[in-house]
Amino acid sequence: MKIKNINKDVPNLDPKFFWEYDFDKMDWDEAYKMVIGRIIERGSQQEADELVRFYGYERVIKALRDEIYFLPNYGIDSAIEFFPELKKEEMYCYLNRLGKPYDWL
Structure with missing residues (x-):
């Protein structure tokens, strides 16, 4: 079941992606790198499109290109x-x- 958020200050993402956080208390702006990384890792094109709608295309691309330190x-x-x-x-x-070992996945 797709979650529909009425609040424009919260992205329309399923809370299951953020199981270890209190979804209703998340600071979406401060946590943008974690949110973008988590959705890219575990989400679909639909969720990636929601990242763009919520954060803006440039911010998502900049985070993926320059700011997120690790993705498998x-x-x-x-x-x-x-x-x-x-x-x-x-x-x-x-x-x-x-040049660093990465064989645990």
């Missing part, structure tokens, strides 16, 4: 699928681990 390989693949203009070679989360 499948998260990077999802980011590129949702936003084809992104290149993994430009994403901080990819560049940050070049």
Whole structure:
């Protein structure tokens, strides 16, 4: 069942993505990197589109390209699928681990 939020200050995302947080008390602006990373990792194109609606295209792309320190390989693949203009070679989360072991996934 899709959750429909009336409040424009809250993104229209299912609380299941944020199981460890009090959804009703989240500071969506302060937590934008966590929210964007979580949805890119676990969400669908529909949720990615909601990120763009709520945060704006530029902020989402900037977070994915320059500010999010870690995404697993499948998260990077999802980011590129949702936003084809992104290149993994430009994403901080990819560049940050070049030359570092990453075999636990």
